[in-house]
Amino acid sequence: MAVVYLTSVAGSPGVTTASVGLALSWPRPVMLVEADISKPSGILPGYLRGQMDHSRGLTPLSVQHQRGxxxxxxxxxxxxxxxxxxxLVPGFSNIVAAAGAxxxxxxxxxxxxxxxxxxxxxxxxxxGRFGIRDDRTALMQLxxxxxxxxxPVMPDIATVRARRRDLSETLAHVGHDDWLGLLLVDAHDEAFRDGEVSKAVQLPVLGRLANDPRTAAVFSVGAEPTPKTKKSALSRDxxxxxxxxxxxxxxxxNKLGAIPFEEVNA
Structure with a gap:
């Protein structure tokens, strides 16, 4: 089994929406951890529509960490x-707790x-967004x-290009310099092709998600899924x-000689 870290360095490309959609589409048991430190949990009031209180999540876990x-x-x-x-492990209940973790x-x-x-x-x-000298570096490295x-638009491409080197170096410290890739979320306006973006930022494109606000709303604010959203391009992606x-x-x-997925899942 694996740990996949989703993050951004530019704008608001929809990391949480992509994370929730990916978790709900995952073919095996999966745990989604809301580790965004810029805001309280967005999934509890969003996808879960406030039907659960915020008594569980990273805030109690930070207390348990202090106790070993x-x-x-x-x-x-x-x-x-x-x-x-x-x-889901919900994020921090407030940003003060997140900042002090x-x-x-x-x-x-x-x-x-x-x-x-x-x-x-x-x-x-x-x-969420990964900042400069971010305390979550070790989480990303693991x-x-x-x-x-x-x-795949010019402002995001420029920002990713400016940050690529420090992100790659962060992962290179633990031998994971090729662990980093792009997940592109289409925009309404200009959109560069995968090859153009990859060449500009010197990173491989792992995948691409369609721009579909109606389907995205299912994952971001808990909108009721419809036959159309279930068959949409975003759902397919x-x-x-x-x-x-x-x-x-x-x-x-396999290249590193580690245990392949087939044996882990056997």
Whole structure:
């Protein structure tokens, strides 16, 4: 099983919407961790439409970390159910708690999530925007894949290009310099082709999601799915993306001589 970290460095390309949609489309048991430190949980009032309180999530886990009790079991106990075999660990209840978490918390959480993945559930991390000297560096470094979400438009391309080097160097410190790729979310206006974006920023394109506000609203604000949204281009892209990510991780693991997915899932 694997840990996939989704993040952005430009604008608001829809990291949370993509993360929720991907979790609901995932072909195996999956845990989605809302690790955005710029705001309180957006999934509880969004996709879950405020039907659950914010008593569980990263805030209690940060307290357990201070007590030396941040374990896989503690993480599972702080999760809520998104669907069958789909679980969410909500983000911090307030940004003050998020700001005070510190690098030690994120490092321990990353190791704990890797242990959960080894025990049989894939882990998706909604990292929101990744800043300069971000305390969540260790969390990113422990992932099996880092998907940088961006629109294929000039402003996003320019920002990603400006940040690519420091992100690649961050991962290179742990031998993961080729763990980074792009997840493009189409925009209404100009859109460059995958090859053009990849060449401009010197990163591979892992996948592309269609621009479909109606379907996206299902994942972002809990809009009622319809026959049309279930068959939309975005729904199709989200169904295909897990296999693309899995294939990329499998190829890298095989190259490194690690245990392939087939044996892990046996």
């Amino acid at each position: 009790q941040l374990t896989p079991r503690a993480v599972w106990e702080q999760s809520v159910q998104l669907g069958e075999d789909r679980f 510190g690098a030690s918390f994120w490092n321990t959480l990353g190791s704990t999530l890797s242990a959960i993945a080894a025990q049989g559930a894939d882990v998706l991390i909604d990292g 992932a099996d894949m880092v998907a940088l979400v961006a629109h 989200l169904t295909l993306l897990p296999n693309v990510l899995e294939q990329a991780i499998r190829e890298r693991r």
